[in-house]
Amino acid sequence: MEKTFTLFRSLSLLVSTCLFVMLGTTKAQVVYTAVNNAQGAYMGNLSYDIDLNKDNTVDFSVSILHMQYLEASAPGGYYDEYSARVSANDSNEVCVDADILLAFAPNAVIDNSLNWSVSGYLSCYYFDGKGKPYERFGSSAAGNFVNGTGKYVGVKLKANGKTYFGYIAVDTKNLDNSSGSFTVTGFAYESTADKSIAASAGATVAVVDAYIKNNTSITYLDHTIVADFKQSFIGKIALVNMSGQTLVTTPVNGISSSVSVAGVPSGVYQVVVSGPEGSYAEKLLITER
Numbered sequence: 001m002e003k004t005f006t007l008f009r010s011l012s013l014l015v016s017t018c019l020f021v022m023l024g025t026t027k028a029q030v031v032y033t034a035v036n037n038a039q040g041a042y043m044g045n046l047s048y049d050i051d052l053n054k055d056n057t058v059d060f061s062v063s064i065l066h067m068q069y070l071e072a073s074a075p076g077g078y079y080d081e082y083s084a085r086v087s088a089n090d091s092n093e094v095c096v097d098a099d100i101l102l103a104f105a106p107n108a109v110i111d112n113s114l115n116w117s118v119s120g121y122l123s124c125y126y127f128d129g130k131g132k133p134y135e136r137f138g139s140s141a142a143g144n145f146v147n148g149t150g151k152y153v154g155v156k157l158k159a160n161g162k163t164y165f166g167y168i169a170v171d172t173k174n175l176d177n178s179s180g181s182f183t184v185t186g187f188a189y190e191s192t193a194d195k196s197i198a199a200s201a202g203a204t205v206a207v208v209d210a211y212i213k214n215n216t217s218i219t220y221l222d223h224t225i226v227a228d229f230k231q232s233f234i235g236k237i238a239l240v241n242m243s244g245q246t247l248v249t250t251p252v253n254g255i256s257s258s259v260s261v262a263g264v265p266s267g268v269y270q271v272v273v274s275g276p277e278g279s280y281a282e283k284l285l286i287t288e289r
């Protein structure tokens with residue numbers, strides 16, 4: 001079951017026990033918590049608190065906010081903003097691009113090389129004074145989680161003077177200004193300090209498979225990503241940006257495959273190799289001119 005917050009509804013809260021799995025060959029331990037149900041009463045906003053490492057301290061909060069602004073040019077003379085966001089408590093942080101939360105795809109790597117902040121928006125929706133979608137900055141919706149499913153928020157946890165990386169699995173849905181909601185399905189952190197975590201690790205067994213990691217060599221040269229395999233491999237290669245969007249996908253059937261990235265903007269990406277044996281993601285800096 002999933003935990004869903006809806007703007008004007010109350011649901012029940014139950015958090016399951018932790019599951020433990022080994023990630024790759026490093027014997028790092030991912031501590032994963034599946035979320036079953038939750039409840040909240042709409043009192044101007046909704047908030048779900050997350051204790052990532054089970055130390056009886058709230059580490060992160062997911063909430064829905066409603067703000068109203070006067071704007072003479074808007075039908076009705078004002079507009080409403082409904083936004084879902086994640087906020088960090090104490091010295092913890094969330095992964096952002098400006099004030100917008102990055103959306104990580106499954107297996108994308110979360111580590112200290114990313115941009116971090118104390119809070120960020122999952123999604124924002126705008127409605128005019130007559131209840132119709134209202135464009136702000138060229139759109140009536142903004143954020144990397146607009147009607148998003150299967151995406152992850154990267155988080156950084158500070159505990160006992162050490163830093164731990166993790167994620168929150170969250171979906172959002174806003175059909176109109178009275179039924180907007182977010183659903184948190186689980187969260188996890190890597191129990192080894194300063195060690196990266198793959199988004200979705202722990203939610204399923206062998207999310208990052210040691211065989212694929214050890215079998216794969218990825219290089220980037222002349223606008224091309226090349227994946228070479230020690231043993232013949234059947235699956236696919238995907239280039240994923242740090243907002244969780246898959247830009248290029250190509251099939252693999254053999255001991256080598258290549259992906260052209262000509263025209264792809266320079267930046268940090270994830271190269272995700274996946275097949276029946278599992279998945280493996282490697283961060284890659286692309287410099288295209």
